[in-house]
Amino acid sequence: MDRHLFALTEGSLADLMPTVMHGEPGAVLLVGVVDGLVHYANPVAEQLAPGVQLPCLVDDWSRAAQLQAADGSPLDHPELGLATNPLSRIAKGRPVNGERISAARGSDMSNAREALWVIGIPFEEGVTEALVGMALVVLLPVRELHDAAGKRDELRGAAERLHSRAVVASDLSFTISDPNTPDNPLVWVNPAFERVTGYGTEMLGQNCRFLQGPDTDPAGVQRIREALAKGETVTELLLNYRKDGSAFWNEVVISPVRDSTGHITHHVGVQSDVTVRVHAERERDEALAAARSARGRLEFLSGVADTLSAELDPRTAQDLLPSLVVPDLAHWAFATLVDHDGSHRSRGGFVVRAAHSDPALSGSALRFAENASVLTSQSLTVRVLQGRTGPTLLPTIADDALTSGVADEHGRRQLRELGLGSAIVVPLRARGEIIGALTLLSGPHRRPFDDEDLLTAADLGARAGLALENARLYAQQRRSNETLQLAMLSTPRSGSGLEVVTRYVPAGEVAQVGGDWYDAFPLPDGSTVVVIGDVMGHDVSAAAAMGQLRTLVRGIAYDRACSPDEVLRRMDHALEGLGVSSLATVVIMQISPAEGGENVLRWCTAGHLPPLVREADGSVTALQGVGFILGLGLGGVERRQHERILAPGSTVLLYTDGLVERRDEPMDVRLAELREVVTGFDDALPLDELCDEMLRRMLPHGNDDDVAIVGVRTS
Template sequence: MSSPDGRAAAVRRLEETAVGSPALRRLAELVVRLLGASAARISLLGDAETVVSGAGLAPGLVGAQTPAGASLAALAATGDGPLVVGDAAQDPRTAALPLVVEGRVGACLGLPLAGFDGSAVGALVVTDRHARTWTDGDVALARQMADSVATELELSALAREFEAHRLRFELAIDAAEIGSFDWDLVSGRLIWDDRLVELFGYDRETFAETIEAFNARLHPDDLPRVSEALRTAIDVCGAYDAEYRIVLPSGENRWIRARGKAVADDRGTAIRLLGAAYDTTEQRDADARVARVLETMTAAFFSLDRDFRFSYVNAEAERLLAATREELIGGSIWELFPDAVDSDFELHYRGAMTDGRTRVFEAYYPAPLDAWYEVRAWPGPDGLSVYFHDITERRLAEERAQRSAARLALIADVTSILSRTMGPGEAEDAALQQVAQAVVPLLGDWVVASLVDEEGRIRDVGSWHVDPALREPAERYAALRLSSLDSSAPFPTALRTGRALEVDDLRPAVAHVLHGPVGELFELLAPRSAVVFPLRARGRTLGALSVYRGHDRPPMDGQEVSTAREVADRTALALDNSRLYEQHRRLSETLQRSMLTAPPEPDHAEIVVRYHPAIQAAEIGGDWYDAFLQPSGAAVLVIGDVVGHDTEAAAVMGQLRGLLRGIAYRDGVGPAAVLTELDRAIHGLQMHALATAAIARVEQTPEERAAGLTRLRWSNAGHPPPLLLHPDGSIDVLDRDRPELMLGVDPTAERTETVVTVRRGSTLLLYTDGLVEGRGLLLDEGIARLRDAVAELADRPLAELCDAVIERLRPDVLQDDVALVAIRLHPQDRPRPPEAGPRIVPPDVPAEP
């Protein structure tokens, strides 16, 4: 446990790099999106809470501080586990906090953020404006996000510390002033520039420009060595390199470093020696200071001579290289560290020595060091200076962050796949196949997806292998394995218990059942470990995901198992929703067929009905149509709309439709009387229903038949007005100046009816408001659009006209049910037209004369 002062310093160090971090902001945005929350904040806790990043926060909150006593983050960081609050206003831990009192937080989920020593330095807090229930999956996902945030905080702090080390070291490097010399070996004249004359304590009058003047300043102990170096360079026409002391007239000793090269004539005889020299006294002193710095600094440093032998090693390098300087100095790096041969180390060290350019790189050295290093190698006259830093923790933090991000991306991808592809039947198989492909290779090398159908039969529906060459054998294994497994195998056990089953060594668990072709395929695929995740939702096991790993990968760790379980849970829920939807759809279809019957087809009259639900899952709602014949043969058309939607409205609709049929079936009962009696029945039977309806009856006398005429008698209870299409293409809207009340409002309301005489060939269209009303579309505008569409489509057969009208007028996403019933009165002086279809009427209805 760190001290309070140490913890405060750690928090301050994290704040310096964390406030406004783009990476932290992206993590906050991701957790808000995955959890469907209002906001997320990442806070560090010192003397107060400092919000360093977040998503969905008020402007100016990032960087702001809040007293610890009023902080959700402090509450999350000091608890024994996650802070899970579904209703913040009712929870005694949070009810008095300002954010809750002000109504900005209705629910919260908080996870502590661990520092370098494991103590909590802050918290990730996810909030919602309204109360909500946080699921176990939400908590697990938030915990993964908190781990990613803590990793990112560690990573940024380590990177800052490393950069500071490197800057301190580079500031220790200085340059020296340089002077030049030119010794004419034929004449013996030694020419120095002003800087060199000054360095040796001469002036132009006292410097004799001879080698003797040079030797006169040399320290007696260094004269033989320097003379030998000069003689060797002249004899071989080669390089001259020496460092020596000089004694100035004042008696002061100075260190000089000189380098040069002999120049030969055409015969190969040296005639000149050119070079440069500079004062290294301060460098010598600095080297001593640098050596002291290098011995105490936390960064590792060593130098190599031009033969790649260690010439200096500081204390930190001894520690990181796990060897003493006595073992290292004088030894070849390639012999002492053989795994560096043919690695990035050799590539960059030799490259820097060859081209004289500094190399900066990252590389891994295997056991016994087993570490990642960031290396800076710069060449010099004496060899190579190497500064390096152990970045294993940083690399591990990066890898953890990458793996965490990849796991979160996988969950998001699977969610997208399921929302896009999940459906009944073959769509389930296709969705499971895509899920299997998404899981590989992040969670396993090989996945088999299985389903349990509604009859309890198990089948493998998908598989995927990371190796393309093994995908076909994996499919064949999936096709054979179920018949070979007994109840003790991992797969049946997991299905039976409903719990994930981890098997670190798969062979002993299944060896007794793997024989013949399935055993040969198992040997070829060679899995080492497996985890079977049952697909369970709402207490039912719907299938399983079997995730396998080969011998080159360890078994799943806890975070990987948690991620795979989240994938399995989301897959199971989508699968169960799909099956429930299919059950609902089949039930709705059955209800629709029972309530919305096919219309009759009397002589010379063609009746077409259409129904389109607003929501695909509920295939019937409150809209209805009806068409039937009274005993006399008169056709009655009904259109209605119950106030409300979905199953409740459908039930009321079924009752009203049955009542209306019973009332209207009698001969002599007109549309107004039918609506009056239906209104009284609604009141008397206490149905508590509100509905609109329009009824039309087709009537004709022998005289009207002879004249090619027909009467339409209609009444309307608050419903959109019918449309009447005449044979000449003109259209009337059968409306009244004063609309009558809808059904269910006043049982004593007076109902009236209107009669209109039309020519044969006319078409009457009754419809519900879903066809002419919608978001941003008023009723009158919708009726005008309908009228225009009917006029344009008037010459089409009736069925085509109805389909085209609905297709043209209804919005892309239907906001309300649409019901439609239309009758076309074909001329009676010729046979019934073929497009009207066969005559279909009840057996007791008389034929037309």
Template sequence: MTATTENWTIASAADAARARALLARLAADAGVPALDRARFLTDLGPRLRGALDAGGTELTVTAETDGRLRLALGGPEPWQHTLDCSSPVPGPLPAPADASLAEALLGADEDAAALLASLAETEELLRLHREELHQTNQGVLALHAELEAAALAQRELLDAERAARAEAEKARRLLTFLANASAVLNASLDHEDILRRLPELLVPEYARHVDVWLADDEQTPPGGRAAATVTAARTGRPQHASPHLGELPGVDDLPASALFPDRPLLCLPLGARTVQGVLTLAAPGERFDPDTTVMLLELARRAGIALDNARQYEQHRDVAEALQRAQLTELPTTPGLALAARYLPATHGLNIGGDWYDAFPQPDGSVLAVIGDVTGHGLRAAVIMGQLRTALRAYAVEGNGPARILTLLHRMLRHQEPELYATCAIARVTPGEPGVVWAAAGHPPAVARDPGGGVRVLEAKPGIMLGVPLPYEYEEHSVELPAGSTLALYTDGLVERRSAGIDAGIDRLAQAMGALGAADMADLDAAADSLLKPMLHDSEHDDDICLLLCRTTGP
């Protein structure tokens, strides 16, 4: 089967109409879809009209063996087109005269109906797609709204988390400061030191200026203080004086202070049970922070307790020190014997202990030199020391020797104060006689220096401490001392240090006594001071110190 070609002459509108009608029928018979036919015929009509306007032309139609229908239109604007047919075009090709215009018109209506039906389907499909697109858009918009709401909620949660972290960090910082400041204030038992530390702790982070007014301050009249300070002292309630309301937790608001009108003041009573004074703070900025105010209220309460503790401690110390000083005897003046004593309270702690010294003559002309140390510190130790001193003198009046006196003291302390112990050393020196008799109860050994500068430690084994819950009889010891010799009795505070044992301290004392020259020993008071200097070179000691020097001067 070969291709069939026909040339159609297009010279008039009738020729063009018949050619168009014939091509529409051929395309329909060949199975070309109505939509493709409509597109083809719509494109062909203007081409034919253009060819007629140019004076006519020829239309070449070729039916290919592969089922294609090829068209070529001559003229000033040549045109070619190919139709893909589903079935071959039967040959031979008809002539345009064979085309019926009536049938072509009816066929065109059928094609138009088919096209309109397809268009209706397309419009319905387009409507469905448009509706679907609308629903999709609504879903997308809803999703965007949900995402935006979720993002907003997430931002709010993040902001809340940041705020919570900031609040937690702020609370941690305030609590840390409160704990550290409380430790600093409670570490001191000197109220002047506490008053000095308060501004150091608070300025400049928590206050621009700090003033402390104590209740017993008689130097500054109330008129020299801010009205809020006086109100806080009178009512015991915290006061806030400022041009604007502070609305701080637990604090009363007052008008701005006439003394400080340009800055807010926070006046906090010091103390928990009683008002020790008022802590007045000038705001570091424009106003006080509520959370910081809560911390400052607690700090003021603790500072008041620290001040109260310091005052009670000072009163207790003063009473104990007065009692102890009252118990220290004035040394007797005895021919043939020189005496010198020193007492130094501890530089740490309560500063009052149970160390004491005593010296008094006996009816036989001898002199008893006593040194002792009651365990513990404070008022009780001072009271027990006084009882021991009084009892010792009473036993000595009865003619008892050093060992017997210690035995009686041990018995008394063991029964009256079973939980309290003491050490003691008693030396009996008789002017004009070259010797000394002594006894010791758990006390460091005496140190003797002869006139030539030789030093020895009287290392006879001492008895047990006074008050130990065991029956005990003390022994006496004696040693020859030539005229001009010096005997040193002391408490352990002079020779004992935490960094070294007591034996090393006793050796240092012996070396210090040996280092003194004859001129140094001429004045026994000066000799006592000279001994203390090398022994206390660090100026710090944790225990009381007693030193009693006895020097025989001959008959």
């Protein structure tokens, strides 16, 4: 191939040429160039041609190894008088600079083949007597690279020729040493050895340790010694030194060569300068380490942010923040937060939370947090909190910084006890505002913080600040909505002889006003009206509709002293006439005193869940009732009223569906569970405790919907 063609195709040739795997153990033979016999074979060569007794003819050994040309054709064509077997040429004293062949994989008689690269070097003068008239044969494994689609045949042929030349001119060197001579000296080296190391035949008679230097790994050298002592092939990567003192990475494969009796006669070494590969692998490893570090940093930041974001109570979120960065990022840490509700004015308007990695110092960290007003306006924490400086790294905390930043000696003593080292202070930001500062201390026994830690902490400050602010805003919205909701619910009142208790628990998911409501008020005739209802929806519209319905029920029931069924009939007409389209379920009860201390209970249901009555003897009854829900425009529909006697000591329980409705359980199962819970209460349990216990037992993991409860007990 001429130089011009090589220039045009050099990049493509790299894709076509096979890769000789120097690091893999090779088969080593010693072949007589006069008798054509294979005299010695190492264990790898024995595996290629199992069962062959040495010495044997080269052609017999080739047939036993099932050697073929690279394209799968026979190596020899006797009928044509052609001999292409490289081993046969080596046996005639002709060098083989590198050719591709293949062999059967052990005893596998299938089509599976092992690609090999054959190199044959006849020994010249100057070798030991045992090697005179011999040739060294090395068969190395090959990794085939698949041809890209559309490559020209001309290019493939050029690649074959170039690869042969490349092996001859490569840094692949061979040495032979004699383990039967003291110190296992070199007895032969090929020219490539001199090109790689700078040492030539003048080093014959010496052990190859002259290649070692100050940074050669002694453990690797020891592993080579131990393998050779056991008669095993060994591969090691060593930092060796050339004659001029320059270092290079040497991939060494040393194989023992045995005679027919199994005695080791020589060691054959294959050396390859893999400095470029090692440097490339190190650069890759460094890049991978950097990528792993970045991924770990992102996972840490995401974990902290996710944990904080999942906590909707602002006080709990504030407590969590320092503990989430200890000990992974800091020896100990404290968060200084703006006091929004004014409950910590005595501490300079700051809320401080602290955590320490040493359990023995956790109490001291909490006491420091209680005494954080000792931080002066000149302290780095306060300056960052007030926006006078940005994220800051202090490699060491000097005494003058401690003196100016802490107001008294007691506070300085506290900080020294907790451990100083280096420090990082970053702002906690949310929506453009600084809501606090996070201070990290490395402590005296950890490495000082660096710029990478500062970047991590600054990123953490942004994420944590937003999570803390979201928790605060959520709590603020929730308080506002609860205030609105409760303001729209009447304070229960009742007639004589009745105890009324109410409970309202807003949904635990998002702070929303809803449509659940209750009411209880006496009528002029001495009876008491008890109402519970649920407007469909969870928004301001549902709350507004709830307010309208509550007012209508109150007005109709009180003004006309209507019975429950009449109240619902009038409600149907009023909603239809006023154009109120909201849908709602409701139960209206009227409890009137009767003779003998008993009470008459009348009720009417509009699509609501059945109330429960717990008698004084502990029995529980569900107050069934049917009826269309309100808001369907059924002004003329009849409403059916029910009536029963309430004995003294009876308890009536009304509730909304948030108490019993669950996506993963049928409603009838939950209603049966509620009835069982109520049945199991102690007779002497006060009514307010009974209502609380209902909530606890029915909703052990919190509620996803608003819950309203009304409990009425007769005396």
